[in-house]
Amino acid sequence: MDGKKAIEIELTTTKKEKPDFSNLSFGKVFTDHMLMMDYKDGEGWHTPKILPYQPISLDPSSVVFHYGQTVFEGLKAYRTKEGKILLFRPERNFRRLNQSNDRLCIPHVDEELVLEGLKQLVWIDREWIPDVEGTSLYIRPFIISTQPYLGVSASTQYKFMIIMSPVGAYYKEGIAPVKIAVEEEFARTVKGGTGTAKTGGNYAASLKAQEVANEKGYSQVLWLDGKEKKYIEEVGSMNIFFKINGEVVTPELSGSILEGITRSSILELLKHWNVPVSERRISMDEVYAAYKDGQLEEVFGTGTAAVISPVGELFWHGEKIVINNGETGKLSQQLYDTLTGIQNGTVEDPFNWVTEVKEN
Template structure:
């Protein structure tokens, strides 16, 4: 690769002290370097570079501040017991980033160049990848619109960046069920909106409901469809699955649900195991009826941060639906162990999902 698409690396003159691996938290500390590339209308994406992690300077009138034209992704890097460095399906993240770009009128990135940049950055920062069980290096690719212009129109300038943060285990005390409130007043998005894109506005619109749920003692919100408030869509930061009478069911992608990469992986795993699984429209009334009949055996969320989040309780119309006695179910445990085992190189990867990062 040459010319304006050659990745230039500028090393930091002062490296940071690594954080305590036993107290990492999530997204609080960032590595020494980051990736950045600019877009200029008429020139395209140009000047890809790895530079010391630093603040960026933007004009106060930049489009991103006023009209929310921005997209992002999230994935992780893992260090195996034999010191290999692995990424989990990173090409899917950049494919989805471009789908989000299309919806937000942002120029597509070169997915091959983005993956090359990511590998170079991860290799450069390999000492930041924690080794304790359940830990990883969280990776956040994102694009912001930077044109200084107060007008409702797609920007003519953008920045594509990748920053990284060592993160601790999502579960400090093992795989633990979460309690979720079913949202009945607010909606997150609707079919035809931006629900299929990973964009900041979707998360901003969820904050009020999330705050109310937390005040009631619930850690997450389960969103229903924006038209009838009847059909289940997803949890704020996760896709959702239900095990009903032996079959695993997840809401079908309908134009307002994010196509989760972990979700896709879970569907493939269940099919590989010959576990009955379907993607279809499912209402909260159907889930409630299954609960009353004793057929709601498990529920769990899926996402990059937690991988699998078993659900111990739903709050629905003021009634508490206790699932599997509030304990982690068999299928949730098996999925978590298998997927994290593949991600960490502990067990065989029959799907060729993991990508090893090497010096190049």
């Protein structure tokens, strides 16, 4: 299917007032347009359309409300100093979306078609892409199950949508180190569950622990494995890395960890720099021992929203583990500067990660 011809376009007649790009929060205002496409058994995915951003109408018995059959993605568009518009590895997001679809019994989307639709949507709303340092246009593709049916089975109807929001830093601290509490009571997911899929239920399961952590003054929760509560998995909004005695270690993809696109990019970047790096099981006991021995040099998280987020403190077993005197480490800063530089076009991209969006 030729995506350029297949996607209908309906432009808004009343454009919204844009926010102050120098004072953006995260995910609170949305652009003028959205993309929508429907699925029905026997017809497949059909009628992709860019239309004015608007509420949607759903039957109260829609499967998504009752059984949580939904998946989503997150990526960003950036404006360079020269005015170019860049996307960062968007094909990986739609590939991962289909991997999530597999786990949630949702029909695959045509990756080329939705990527073409995304490019057209970004171009139409290009005036919403902020040009202030540290800002970007956050892009949220998602699928919900819409069949009106109160039965525990996969839906026969779905909606695919993309909405977009100009954003500032995900954490109010920005690149400054965040404080994270290690979760010891609750479990987010286990091997064989839905941890490898980007689905709403995983995040709903994290909210209670997040609430408790916030009350104690911590920005996020570091999840341990759901079985032994011993091995490190990921943070609520990002994957996690530890620099121990010169080596960077990140938890291996064990069947309960989301395969982060920023995570993958950081691994490639570290190898490109010949920095010792490994993906393996790592326990909090090992991290604590390294801290006590003075070998825990840096900790940082990676994700689309935060990009690189240095961790200045971990709270575990009632003890504060302060990393690098609570300051941003040299490697964390270098990774942040390089990756954001590639994303906004100020640093050379040797990996061909960025895709320029142009008028069709």
